[in-house]
Structure formats: C-alpha cells, structure tokens
Amino acid sequence: MYTHSSALTTLFGLLNTLGTLISRFTDQQDAARKKGLELYNLGEFRSSEAYLTIAATAGDSESQYALAEVIRRREKSLDEKDKTHADKDWYALAAAQGDIYALLRLADKASLEQAKTLAQARADSGDGQAMLQLYEMTKDIAWLKKSAEANFLEGQYILAIVHDKDHTFIPDAVERRTTIDSWLKRAAEGGFSKAMHWYSNRPPISQDLPARREWVIKRAQLNDVNAVLEYGYGLGGVYEDEDGVDTEYGFEKDLIKGYGLIWLVLDTTREFWRYNEASNNLSGIAKDMSSADMEAGKAFAQEWKGTHPPMWECRLTYSDLK
Structure with missing residues (x-):
C-alpha cells in the first residue's frame, strides 16, 4: 500500500x-x-x-x-x-x-483483612512502618515495639507516647521515664522533629538553655513550621525578660533574622493555628526596626526558603495521638 x-x-x-x-x-x-x-x-x-x-x-x-x-x-x-x-x-x-492507611480508614472487614495481609508481608521483610501499621490495626504493643526496634522514627515516638499515656505497660515510674527518654532520644537524634520538641522539653534538658537552643535550631533546619517560628521568636527577642535575657532558649538578639523567619511563616501559611500570635509578635518586633531592616529580614527569609526543604507541620502519618 x-x-x-x-x-x-x-x-x-x-x-x-x-x-x-x-x-x-x-x-x-x-x-x-x-x-x-x-x-x-x-x-x-x-x-x-x-x-x-x-x-x-x-x-x-x-x-x-x-x-x-x-x-x-x-x-x-x-x-x-x-x-x-x-x-x-x-x-x-x-x-x-x-x-x-487508606484501607485502615475504610475500616470494613475486607479492607482490614487486605491491610493486614499487605502489612504482614512488608513487616516480614523488616519494614518498620508496616509494623507500626500492624500496631494500628491490632493495638498489640508488641508490634509497636518491633517498629521502634526496627528504627522507624515515628514508631519510636508513638511508643514513647503510649508509655506516657498508659502506665500499665511500665508500672514503675522511674523505669517508665527512663524508657520514654530513651525512645525519644533515639527518635530525636534520628531527626524526628516532634521527638526533638518533646525531648528538649523534658528535664534535665528543659533546664539546659544551650541544649534547648541547639534542639530548636535543628528542628528549624528541618523547616518544621513551629520550630521556625520559635527560632524567629528567640532571635527577635520575644522571650526576653526585663533585663534583655532570653529565658526560653538563651538566644542573642538578631532582629533582622528573627523578623525574617516570623515573616516567612506568615507568608507561607494561612491556616496555621499560631498565625495571629505570630502576626502580633511580628508587629511588636517591627517597632524597633527601620524599613531597611525589615527588607533585609525579608531577604534573609527568601534565602532561607531557597536553602531548606518545604516548610511542614510534622504531623503523624495516621495516628491522632498528641
């Protein structure tokens, strides 16, 4: 043809x-x-x-x-x-x-059976997230411990929460506190921002301003929106006492960077639960700054945005635990 x-x-x-x-x-x-x-x-x-x-x-x-x-x-x-x-x-x-997780949300018998089959196969190959998913299905803490031991950071954090909320798993208070601190430390050092936050707010670190300062900076580098805001507050003097001392983290004041970080949070979010609080604090900081200083702060914010991952909230994937 x-x-x-x-x-x-x-x-x-x-x-x-x-x-x-x-x-x-x-x-x-x-x-x-x-x-x-x-x-x-x-x-x-x-x-x-x-x-x-x-x-x-x-x-x-x-x-x-x-x-x-x-x-x-x-x-x-x-x-x-x-x-x-x-x-x-x-x-x-x-x-x-x-x-x-979608199968778990559907929650009908067939979906749950399929979820368990899929998760079991993945858990058998060492998948720590699948072990956490099996815990979510069964509430068998053995699966949660396996997830944590497999070095799944979210599993480690949730295990700490479970021990903190239900004392029947570890009745002895000293042993329970030590266990919680141990899992939080592992998750924090692994880079899980929620664990960093909780760990740095438990004694003795909660009384160690240099350590708290280091942890909030690490969280901010991950661009956790709450940590970026806290970093901005520290640099902006929000936590200073009447003597000009930051009693929360021990930061030296840097209004330009502090303004920039708070401005970045406000520029990036609209539904953030701390939005109004951040806006009020930014207005307070701005009173001690010139227009040129504020523009420098915004330039710092854009530089930060270009050198960090997207800002995020660090929510748990499925669990509603706090």
Whole structure:
C-alpha cells in the first residue's frame, strides 16, 4: 500500500503535537501533586484541595489519600445531613493501589483483612512502618515495639507516647521515664522533629538553655513550621525578660533574622493555628526596626526558603495521638 509522503508528514506532525500536549499535561499534574502535598504537609488543607484533586484524579495514590484526609477533616465538623462522605471514594481509590492507611480508614472487614495481609508481608521483610501499621490495626504493643526496634522514627515516638499515656505497660515510674527518654532520644537524634520538641522539653534538658537552643535550631533546619517560628521568636527577642535575657532558649538578639523567619511563616501559611500570635509578635518586633531592616529580614527569609526543604507541620502519618 502506498502512502503519500505529505500524509506521513502530517501524521508525524500530529503525533509530535499530541506528545507535546501529553507531556505538558503530565508536567502540570506533577506540579499539582508537588504543590498539593507540600500544602497538605504544612496543614494548609483548604489551599491544598484543588491541587490534590488534579493529582488524585490522575491516579496518584499519595494525593488520593491526602485528599481523602482533607475531606475527612473538613467533614468532621459538619452535621451528618451535610456530609458527602466523598473521602470514602478517594480512600477506596488509594486502597486499590495498596495504600495501607487508606484501607485502615475504610475500616470494613475486607479492607482490614487486605491491610493486614499487605502489612504482614512488608513487616516480614523488616519494614518498620508496616509494623507500626500492624500496631494500628491490632493495638498489640508488641508490634509497636518491633517498629521502634526496627528504627522507624515515628514508631519510636508513638511508643514513647503510649508509655506516657498508659502506665500499665511500665508500672514503675522511674523505669517508665527512663524508657520514654530513651525512645525519644533515639527518635530525636534520628531527626524526628516532634521527638526533638518533646525531648528538649523534658528535664534535665528543659533546664539546659544551650541544649534547648541547639534542639530548636535543628528542628528549624528541618523547616518544621513551629520550630521556625520559635527560632524567629528567640532571635527577635520575644522571650526576653526585663533585663534583655532570653529565658526560653538563651538566644542573642538578631532582629533582622528573627523578623525574617516570623515573616516567612506568615507568608507561607494561612491556616496555621499560631498565625495571629505570630502576626502580633511580628508587629511588636517591627517597632524597633527601620524599613531597611525589615527588607533585609525579608531577604534573609527568601534565602532561607531557597536553602531548606518545604516548610511542614510534622504531623503523624495516621495516628491522632498528641
């Protein structure tokens, strides 16, 4: 069969155009996924929903689970008659791709059985997160201990919380405190920001300002939004007493950097529970600064933003424990 060369040229042109459009659309989906998950991890749930919807519709399981979580959080505050239960649909799509936490949220018998089968297989290969998931299903603390011993940082942190809340596991107060401190220290040294925060607020470190200062700086370097704000407060003099001494962390005042970090938190967030507090403190700091100083602070903030990972809230993946 003979095909005219001009027809082939036209066909190849159409294919190239189609390929370019598909690539562009995929790039847009990837960008939406990245932005949506960043906002979700920061706790900017309303802002994240549109981006997550694009990526979730395209089939990304992580975005599907995150979108379901956003909807679940929103609908928790609604009367039953106003709820759409749309979160179940997104959980189901993520679950169909093997997302264990989505299966746990669905919570029907078949989903829980599938979750246990998947988690058991992964736990058998040494997956500490799967061991934590088995704990979430069974509430058998043996699985939580295995997760912690497998060096899964979130498992170590949750084990410390469980021991702190339920004294029946370790009745002796001294032994219990030592155990909690040990797991918190391991998780903190491993880089788990919530563990760093709790560990640095327990005696004797809570009375050791240089140690507390070091821990809050480490947390801020991870761009944990609460730690960035605390770092900014320390540098901005928010915690100074009447003698000009920072009684919380022992920071030397640096108004430009302090202003910059607080401004960055406000510029990055809208739903942050400390937003109004941060805004009031920034206004107080600004009273002792010139316009040039404030612009220098914003320049420092942009430099920080460019050299650190996206700001986030460091929430637990599934558990509602505090």
